[in-house]
Amino acid sequence: MADKTVLITGATGNLGRAVAESFLKEGARLALVGSRKESLERAYGGLAAEHLGLAADLGDALAAAGAVAEAERVFGRIDAVCAIAGAFEMGGAVHEAPPELAERMMKANVATMVNVVRAAVPGMIARKSGKIVTIGSTAALKGTAGMGAYTASKSTVMRLTESMAAELRGSGINVNCVLPSTIDTPENRAGMPKADFSKWVKPVELAAVIAFLCSDGASAMHGALVPVVGLV
Template sequence: MNLADQHVIVTGGAGSLGTAVVQLLLDSGAACSVPCFNQDEFDSFQFSDHEKVFTTVGVDLTEEEQAQSFFDDAVEANGPLWGSVHIAGGFGMGAIEDTPKPAFMKQINLNLVTCYNSCRAAVQHFKSQDSGGRIVNIAARPALEPRQGKGMTAYTTAKAGVAALTESLAAEIVQEDILVNAIAPSVIDTPQNREGMPDADFDKWPKTEQLAQQIVYLVSPENEITRGSVISVYGKS
């Protein structure tokens, strides 16, 4: 995939999946912009000092103004925006009787509101540039199969919102050559998930590098027709 001279924002780009996406984008010639929530996230990001990566510390994507400000700063630093990949989010378990409204709203904010704010800022830049663009969101298997979300209803609801946002927004802006898609992973093979589920069969989980391939294709100019899809990427799990 050739993304030479293209600029792609990757929210959550300092995490396990985000780092794999940034790596592949850089290998494909793109410049990347990555917001970091705090200094620890920045310090752990292996591309923080890369010449083609713009990053800022202290960006809370649940806040609309901060999201828009980061997108504005990224465009100023790395040029017109071609693509936006929205990986930022968070996982939460808990039966509904143990999940009060603040915990529910935390999942909504981390997963759905960050995605909405990022989509909105990206679309504003795409339309001002009048040159099309690509958006890729991250849903989850329970968003497509809600019965898989037992014991994590708040997370499932938030990710289902991401899936609905993806499909509705894709129909809204397709005439501007802005294609919007999402992937829906099962359990991603990351160190954190291995630690949390030590008895699982890790070989069945999709790898971050495999998911990055899917994401980078969808955000690339080579994707000319796929839009409004929430693609299941379950591996063998």
């Protein structure tokens, strides 16, 4: 990944930081997108000047386009997009959940991804080269009680990934999706203190798969939904 530019959304989260670290080791230039400047500075304040921090509400199409345009202005191009920004909420039964829950899940998990790729893909098409990795979920392979809004949003990400892969494969662009199970994060440990953490997938393990999907080694992969589940 030396001399390549990778744009990472959700860069201040557990997975975003692990993905950034993976690409730093490979010599990539990073455009790191988070929701707030302060959180970007806390996570990446020591990074060298060749990398770029961008604060933007990716649920807003204009803000997402602005972040992508700034990354392209600074680096000249975006070679890979890791669309990691997202959120999870339980919601009770579908008939009881407030409509705002579905709206939040679709904005956090779908709109943030679509707004970024909408802005980044034209440049990739012009260069006939690009990698896009999205984040689905093994939980979204079927409907699950109490998780309707979340699984619907992640299922939408997976179907859009497949659609984009079919649309863009002739343009030299690879679009693939990783499907993690429970990720071993401090927040998940706090929320499920009795679980066996050793079986959960580690952020660094998931980051390694994402990095591979952005590499030349994955050039024959289009529309793959790749389970990354640890020992679950």
